[in-house]
Amino acid sequence: MTTRYSKDHEWIRLEGDVATVGISDYAQSQLGDVVFVDLPAKGKTVDAGAEVAVVESVKAASEVYAPAGGEVVETNQAIVDDPSLVNRAAQTDGWFVKLKLSNKAELDALMDQAAYDAYLKTL
């Protein structure tokens, strides 16, 4: 159950066949107060690196990219109802979607916690 990160600041955590995806704590802090979240319909299939959701803060609208490809099996209505949850709990309750991965090997291309922390230091 390790968490992996993309260079675009999404995190992904695999449990069984299903992976949970959200934006990193760094991402939420850089975005500032999140005011709107747009989530995909269940059943939608996305490729790795494709847009899976939109997050909007007072300063910018940003795409959330799928760190790995798969089918959307669940979305987090709680962040639609209360977007501030993304700020308060980006890497726990503020998750965006759950994906049934089509190729788990895609996770290997992503950063682990140590690599992501090192990446953040370069920004």
Added chain:
Amino acid sequence: MNRQGRPTTPHAAANSAATGTLTGNRGLQMEEALLFEMGQDGRTGVDLPDAPKVKDRLGGLRRAGKIGLPGLSEPQVIRHFVRLSQKNYSIDAGLYPLGSCTMKHNPRLNEKMARLPGLGDVHPLQPVSTVQGALQVIDTLAGWLKTLTGMPAVAMSPAAGAHGELCGLMAIRAALKARGDVRKRILAPESAHGTNPATAALCGYTVDPIPATADGRVDLEALQAKLGPDVAAIMLTNPNTCGLFERDIKKVADMVHAAGAFFYCDGANFNAIVGKVRPGDLGIDCMHINLHKTFSTPHGGGGPGSGPVVLSDSLKDFVPVPYVVHGKDGLTLVESGDTKSFGRMKSFHGQMGMFIRALAYMMSHGADGLKRVAEDSVLSANYVLASLKDIMSPSFEGPCMHEALFDDRFLKDTGVTTLDFAKAMIDEGYHPMTVYFPLVVHGAMLIEPTESESKDSVDTFVNTLRGLAEKAIAGGENVAMFQAAPQLTPRRRLDETRAARSPVLRWKPGSNGAPIDKAAAE
């Protein structure tokens, strides 16, 4: 995700400043209530006799309650709108350095021409024989645009820049369809105007971002990797939103054409190259031109935009109707017919008032004058860049084109953000520059002084920015000043988060100030 750092709620200090006056006014800056708050039943600007008693035929539809309009006298209404207009900042009030928006002076000669009775009083449904002069204005302006861009055709009707983008992409889509080639992707650099991906999405394309190189230009290797048989077009701004000329633009055009795709150029920054470079010579297939930027017609609340689109040989057949042609009885309009045109984008013929103003601007400058416009706008921006590069942090090595881009490295660890810095400029009497755009640099500040400003004016502006930067870097109690700014405006810093999360979009009686009759307002 982008990487912008920006506070969105007002600092505590911002809420504490009260005027301390009995009226709530700040000197001659009046605290202004809404008309609905000021209005009183029975007050009116005119005395009308009672309506004669007649039998109405409204049956049960006769209005039972009051209509809820505020009762006001004429001087009250005049003062209200004059006071509101005095709160407005405009290019007529001062330097307006909004990057990528080209807030240049709107010459009064343009206004005089637009008000000539033969142009100002015509109606679009008049017979064409009675509006030959107006058609000639459209035709002459079209001729100038084609000459300045080196392109064979122009669509005059798009009503603004983004509408022009839509026109260009619809022409590209029509051209692809005509050759039986369905393509799905549009490439756009990460620094693109937000309207580029929005337009592509509206046309049903998916948008694929192209990364920038370290020097702020399109990464050719990344472009080559993204090009393929499903790419419909690239949308590129030149000069780009970092204020830099895309020096590999001809290579980009060749690569895009080799892949069978079209080259859309966002002409929002044409001001920097007008008269110097013809986009047609760069391999561009279509480009919109913001008459309200490059050609000085009013915008930013002052007037409608206008975004004619020039088209290359490969796209000219698909130009939207209507367009002006030379017929045997003078000028006439093609409004429909058996052309390959993709259709109509706008009622009537486009923003006629803006056509007149833009043409007046072109003709009063002449070809040599327009060249000077580009030169002076680039000179102004480079003067700003050179004057501030030792204290603020330019994002890229100079020289720049018509706008100077700084990022927030000079504010690092000061506690002052780009937003605070911009708000402090308001207290100094300036409209802030564009902030947090383009997204490719952190905490961006994009300054476009335009060619309208005198050297004195730019010097005062530069000295103000230098003074603010010194204050921010010195830190200490200055930081609170920045975080509380603006303090001298009718309203202090707004709570953007609350405004976005729980917007109040409608005034209701009793919600603020004097209540009025509830039944009347509902």
